[in-house]
Amino acid sequence: MREHVMEELIEAWRVNNRINLFLIDHISDEGMRCTLSKRGGRDVCRQFAHMHSVRVWKLQNWDKTFAEGLQTFETQDHPSKERLKGALSDSGAQIARFIEAAGKGETKSPGLKMGLGVSVGYFISHESHHRGSILLTLKQCGHRVDQRTQYAIWDWDKM
16 A cells, blocks of 8 residues: 555544544543433443444454453443543554554454455444444433534544
8 A cells, every 4th residue: 555545544543543532531421421221231431442342352353463452341341531541542553553564564464354444444434433422422411512522523634
């Protein structure tokens, strides 16, 4: 893959990750416990934990060396905002390292059946889906994030 395209793909991933961290910072502790589920589904905190765990599971499938040292959250875990941010920072960095290595052909990953670009697109789409769900949950539960935050997550040039 051309070097500048690889750099852009890695930066797209990093911006996606920074948005998650930014959003966590702008959600109240009460908001982190909000859920629309009537049957024990994920609250806001557990949606962020799920995003991290999916990253780890994918890395374990693609190339276990990039998942070394990363721990997933249990289904019922309710980590602190700092623990969530630490986990997302760590898994985000490992995904970026994986993208770079895969782009250079330095990893043999049988899990990338549709290619690296599609896999990165999947990750960003998956996490964007959860961010949308999180924002809707917060709005419906009366813990809406401020308008500046709502707009900021779409300003990728500044994120």
